[in-house]
Amino acid sequence: MSRLNRIWLLAAAALSLGAPLCAQQSLPPAPYAYRQLPDPAQERAAHELMQTLRCLTCQSQSIADSDAPMAGDMRHQVRTRIAAGEDPEAIRAWLIERYGDYVSYTPHVSATTWPLYAGPAVLALIAALLFRRRLARRA
Structure with a gap:
């Protein structure tokens, strides 16, 4: 094997092995991903809704129980919308529209x-x- 071929082979290996390192999430979690709402009634409503929504990364956990970054983003969206006064069913409908029926543990017919x-x-x-x-x- 010539020297040039070895260099190309090493470069290709470095690029293919380095790609997963670049794919890791570098953004900080959303503010309400791990922080509760100050109003206990709103937090209760948000938590009840989060228990009925499936984490799309974990697929067997609710977004309330999952530590996946996507579940954190979904928790943030739920808490932000609850704090803005949106109805939990409207939030569920928005998430189903955005992610599909699979996101809900109780799909509608x-x-x-x-x-x-x-x-x-x-x-x-x-x-x-x-x-x-x-x-x-x-x-």
Whole structure:
């Protein structure tokens, strides 16, 4: 291998290994990501809403329980909007519009979520029909 090829290979390796270091978050967390609202009633409303919203990074934790930077940004948005007097359901609707139905632990019935509600009922109906048919054969 020639000297020039080695240099190119080392440069490519350095660039590919250095890219993840550049991708780390360098911004400080949003002000209300880890700080509560001064009004206890507003903080309670914000916390109740945050418990029903899913962290898109962790996917199994609510934004209230997650330490992911994205969850911190979402907590900040919720607290800021609650402090401005916005209704929690309006905030939920805004977050669903922005991030999709997956962000809510309690999705509303829509064109994309109806199979989640209808699927179990259809499966139970099929199972009941198969069970009834099997009992009719034995009798």
